[in-house]
Amino acid sequence: MTLKHLSIESVGVSFPTRDGTFTALRDINLTIAQGEFVAMIGHSGCGKSTLLNVIAGLVEATTGAVLLDGKVVDSPGADRAVVFQDHSLLPWLSVYDNVRLAVDKVSGKSRTRAERHTWTMHNLDLVDMAHAKDKRPHEISGGMKQRVGIARALSMEPRILLLDEPFGALDALTRATLQDKVMNIHATLKNTVVMITHDIDEAVLLGDRIIMMTNGPAATIGQDLTVGLPRPRVRLETANDPAYLTARSEVMRFLYDRFQHPKEAA
Amino acid sequence: MNKVALVSKVSLDEKRAESLMSSIDTERVRETAAPPSAAGAKVQSPPGSFASAARHLVERVGKALEGALPTAVLLAMLLGAWQLACSEPGASLPPPSKVISDTWPLIAHPFYVGNGTDQGLGWQILASLRRVAMGFGLAAVAGISLGVLIGHSKVAFRALDPMVQVLRMVPPLAWLPLSLATFHQANPSAVFVIFITAIWPIVLNTAVGVSNIPQNYRNIAKVLQLTGPEYFFKIMLPATVPYMFTGLRIGIGMSWIAIIASETLIGGVGIGFFIWDAWNSSLMSEIIIALVYVGLVGFALDRLIGAIGRLISRTAGAR
Numbered sequence: 001m002t003l004k005h006l007s008i009e010s011v012g013v014s015f016p017t018r019d020g021t022f023t024a025l026r027d028i029n030l031t032i033a034q035g036e037f038v039a040m041i042g043h044s045g046c047g048k049s050t051l052l053n054v055i056a057g058l059v060e061a062t063t064g065a066v067l068l069d070g071k072v073v074d075s076p077g078a079d080r081a082v083v084f085q086d087h088s089l090l091p092w093l094s095v096y097d098n099v100r101l102a103v104d105k106v107s108g109k110s111r112t113r114a115e116r117h118t119w120t121m122h123n124l125d126l127v128d129m130a131h132a133k134d135k136r137p138h139e140i141s142g143g144m145k146q147r148v149g150i151a152r153a154l155s156m157e158p159r160i161l162l163l164d165e166p167f168g169a170l171d172a173l174t175r176a177t178l179q180d181k182v183m184n185i186h187a188t189l190k191n192t193v194v195m196i197t198h199d200i201d202e203a204v205l206l207g208d209r210i211i212m213m214t215n216g217p218a219a220t221i222g223q224d225l226t227v228g229l230p231r232p233r234v235r236l237e238t239a240n241d242p243a244y245l246t247a248r249s250e251v252m253r254f255l256y257d258r259f260q261h262p263k264e265a266a
Numbered sequence: 267m268n269k270v271a272l273v274s275k276v277s278l279d280e281k282r283a284e285s286l287m288s289s290i291d292t293e294r295v296r297e298t299a300a301p302p303s304a305a306g307a308k309v310q311s312p313p314g315s316f317a318s319a320a321r322h323l324v325e326r327v328g329k330a331l332e333g334a335l336p337t338a339v340l341l342a343m344l345l346g347a348w349q350l351a352c353s354e355p356g357a358s359l360p361p362p363s364k365v366i367s368d369t370w371p372l373i374a375h376p377f378y379v380g381n382g383t384d385q386g387l388g389w390q391i392l393a394s395l396r397r398v399a400m401g402f403g404l405a406a407v408a409g410i411s412l413g414v415l416i417g418h419s420k421v422a423f424r425a426l427d428p429m430v431q432v433l434r435m436v437p438p439l440a441w442l443p444l445s446l447a448t449f450h451q452a453n454p455s456a457v458f459v460i461f462i463t464a465i466w467p468i469v470l471n472t473a474v475g476v477s478n479i480p481q482n483y484r485n486i487a488k489v490l491q492l493t494g495p496e497y498f499f500k501i502m503l504p505a506t507v508p509y510m511f512t513g514l515r516i517g518i519g520m521s522w523i524a525i526i527a528s529e530t531l532i533g534g535v536g537i538g539f540f541i542w543d544a545w546n547s548s549l550m551s552e553i554i555i556a557l558v559y560v561g562l563v564g565f566a567l568d569r570l571i572g573a574i575g576r577l578i579s580r581t582a583g584a585r
Contacts, residue, residue: 076488088482092504
């Protein structure tokens with residue numbers, strides 16, 4: 001286990017606006033180990049998506065740097081696959097072709113045509129979407145789209161999987177199913193995951209660590225909590241585990257007491 | 267967070283899109299602007315016995331007739347009213363019956379070949395269509411390229427948009443003297459007039475389409491590290507096709523209008539000059555029949571482009 005798999009070193013992000021410089025993030029220092037599942041939580045507007053986009057290379061850090069296995073990353077790349085909140089499937093491509101586009105692009109040279117087909121189907125199988133491979137995105141439900149988005153990200157064999165509130169737009173039951181799915185995949189593939197969420201239970205259930213963000217502007221990491229729950233975690237059993245409850249109340253205290261939402265505090 | 271991150275960018279994009287949109291708002295054709303996915307449904311026919319295919323056909327024809335019925339009734343009423351209003355001797359326009367009887371040789375022999383401009387109506391229309399095909403083809407290629415450039419690059423937008431906005435307001439015929447002075451010949455002048463008429467809606471709609479490509483698709487392209495050509499063919503083109511065809515459809519209509527007008531001034535074989543020639547000879551019936559043909563051909567052109575657009579939207583991006 002490499003201790004410094006992903007390392008975020010004094011990252012700050014600010015944007016020029018009409019009223020001067022807006023600082024979204026400051027002094028972010030975070031080290032993530034290989035295979036770790038990190039959940040990031042904070043009130044909306046706290047810059048957690050910006051941080052994820054910095055890791056993805058979609059937003060440039062104004063100060064500091066992100067290092068992946070010791071190398072600076074400052075542009076997007078397939079080694080850091082993103083699952084977007086709104087799934088971002090291309091509507092003119094079938095489910096299969098959406099995944100295949102990523103497969104062709106990322107492993108076009110390393111795999112033969114037949115292998116790429118098998119790999120595409122394998123990843124659709126992982127999220128139980130092989131049956132709908134010929135459907136267009138508008139023909140499947142929101143949860144299914146998100147599963148295809150996950151399959152697409154996994155098919156890129158990323159070193160880090162970045163999930164940007166992937167289940168935020170889904171109903172509670174679908175969300176629970178997908179959370180279990182993501183836990184299973186994480187247990188099987190042992191990939192490093194950084195996930196943004198608004199949902200405390202989701203953060204505690206899925207995360208090895210929970211990074212809590214202070215409120216913006218100029219947000220930073222307020223607390224870094226290690227969840228002491230053994231894996232595999234089973235939703236129903238875990239829910240009454242003292243470690244679960246401790247972690248849960250810790251996050252609640254952070255979000256609702258120490259760092260109330262700016263609007264609620266006002 | 268990234269909402270903030272994108273605010274400055276997005277608001278600029280939106281502004282750009284808005285200014286483009288407002289300028290073409292009224293010109294938009296809804297049908298082709300529908301997202302590509304909406305056209306995806308295929309007509310499912312039951313596994314094909316001849317009987318079921320025949321029944322299907324009868325049903326479709328029946329539906330088409332039912333749809334055309336109100337139009338047919340109204341048309342008959344209007345023609346009847348016209349017939350009544352113009353049957354008296356001394357009426358300034360001939361009634362429909364006289365139009366048909368006067369022009370029957372023209373209707374019956376569309377591909378008659380005579381001397382000089384004395385050609386069948388079919389040849390006249392084909393001559394006009396040939397000019398439209400050339401001018402519109404050039405406008406499509408140049409317009410889409412320019413539109414992609416304007417939609418993609420903010421610098422190009424700032425540089426070109428004001429010019430486009432001014433130039434597109436120049437009426438087609440106003441270009442004609444300049445065109446004649448430049449090309450010295452009737453035919454290339456007419457083609458140029460069509461080109462310069464059709465290009466603006468194509469440019470503007472393509473530009474709106476390109477600048478409206480959702481940020482998500484661009485992010486996907488970035489994460490996948492698509493190259494320029496890959497981005498163009500896999501993301502930009504399929505995402506923009508509906509917009510392009512809105513522009514092409516408006517463009518073809520405008521070029522058909524422009525060719526008729528410019529031909530009246532240029533002369534030669536062509537339906538536009540045919541109308542002017544008929545006016546000079548006071549052949550009202552010929553003018554009327556030519557107008558009907560012009561309308562029908564323009565309608566067919568519009569539908570043709572619309573159909574191609576739907577076909578491409580349906581298959582765009584599919585391997």
